[in-house]
Amino acid sequence: MDELRKKARALLEAGEVRVVIGYGGGTGDRARAIFVREPERADELIFDGRCRQNLAIYLTRREVKELGKPAIVATLPALKTVLQLAGEFQIAEGGLVVLAPGADGSLIEFKTFADIEKYLAGAASPIDxxxxxxxxxxxxxxxxxxxxxxxxxxxxxxxxxxxxxxxxxxxxxxxxxxxxxxxxxxxxxxxxxxxxxxxxxxxxxxxxxxxxxxxxxxxxxxxxxxxxxxxxxxxxxxxxHQRAGMKAEVDYALSTFHPDDRENFIR
Amino acid sequence: MPEFEPRIVAFVCNWCTYAGADLTGTSRIKYSPNVEVIRFPCTGRIDFMLLLKAFAEGADGIIISGCHPNDCHYTSGNFHARRRWILFRGLLDFMGIDVERVQFSWVSAAEGAKWADVVNTTVEAVRKLGPYENFRKIDRAGAV
Structure with missing residues (x-):
């Protein structure tokens, strides 16, 4: 968490990003999305098991886009969303900073979409x-x-x-x-x-x-x-043999086809 | 009680199956009158929602038919459609919608006899299944 706060503060102070989309304390024991625009507010950021919302949703919202270049605190699904949005030309390389905090307090900053691809290729996505x-x-x-x-x-x-x-x-x-x-x-x-x-x-x-x-x-x-x-x-x-959110390029199952696609119900 | 007459809606592409159905007629091949043919530019144009709408409007069965793979007038419309149907059929099945009532086929403009066969076998299959009560009974209170 300290790593995340330090990084967020540094990014905002350097003017590298205008807003950090992250998690903060919400009502009761809940975590909610917060939009940190001043370096001194970086300490409001939290990251723990309650932080489940996919914050990448805000990347395409007009109200958030208007704030300027964002940094986003990304969970595993959010990383996939970032790649999928990139593949759909909704966000561009260099247009955002992606921060992925680990449960152990570590922090990975992804410089490129290719780095996210590499990371996701080796990451397991456990199903509840x-x-x-x-x-x-x-x-x-x-x-x-x-x-x-x-x-x-x-x-x-x-x-x-x-x-x-x-x-x-x-x-x-x-x-x-x-x-x-x-x-x-x-x-x-x-x-x-x-x-x-x-x-x-x-x-x-x-x-x-x-x-x-x-x-x-x-x-x-x-x-x-x-x-x-x-x-x-x-x-x-x-x-x-396709999976959404694994590549930052157009890889949409229904916008492409293979002449050898197989089915067993068309006569 | 009169025998149940299935109502079948056929979504067909303009370039192959519609012409094929035309050939069925000009060849004087007799086939079941239970089918209502709706012509589309291409199977790629047939939105999956149209199938749900057809069931909602009282169809007991649906036929989707277009050009054979590699024969699409627009080169790849049927390939895209095929992917869509693979996924959509799986989803319908998972939701308990009777996929046996939906018949997909490739019928070319030269296959008048095949069209008659597709319609006849689908009508008979749906006749055995009976009216699609599940969809008829679905609540639509407040619908316009």
């Missing part, structure tokens, strides 16, 4: 055992049970779109749900519209989702959105 158990449970269900399971889940959706707001890859200034000619997604939160929205959200993130899990954590009714994301991530990996 409880979440994996839920995935196995749903996969083992019959199609009818799966339908009932998901109908039960999406009938609780209140269409608040918090999943979209929390998602660092949902940066379209005008989302399809705001289009009403045609109205792809009905406004009221009935089951049909909720189903359509959740399918659309998952599909629009197919090949782009870095599996940070912020959508699931943002959901006020606790819909396990990570399941939908992971099904697509798994299918992309097994069919197309």
């Amino acid at each position: 055992p409880a979440e994996q158990a839920e995935m196995d449970r749903v996969r083992a269900m019959s199609p009818d049970e799966r339908w009932k399971y998901w109908l039960g889940q999406i009938s609780r959706c209140i269409k608040c779109y918090a999943c979209r707001q929390a998602c660092p890859m949902c940066y379209c200034p005008r989302c399809t749900v705001e289009c009403n000619q045609p109205q792809w997604i009905p406004v009221p939160s009935h089951e049909l519209g909720n189903l359509e929205w959740n399918v659309m959200r998952a599909m629009h993130l197919a090949g782009r989702c870095v599996d940070c899990g912020d959508c699931s954590r943002a959901c006020p009714v606790g819909i396990p959105l990570y399941l939908l994301n992971r099904v697509l991530i798994g299918d992309i990996e097994s069919n197309f």
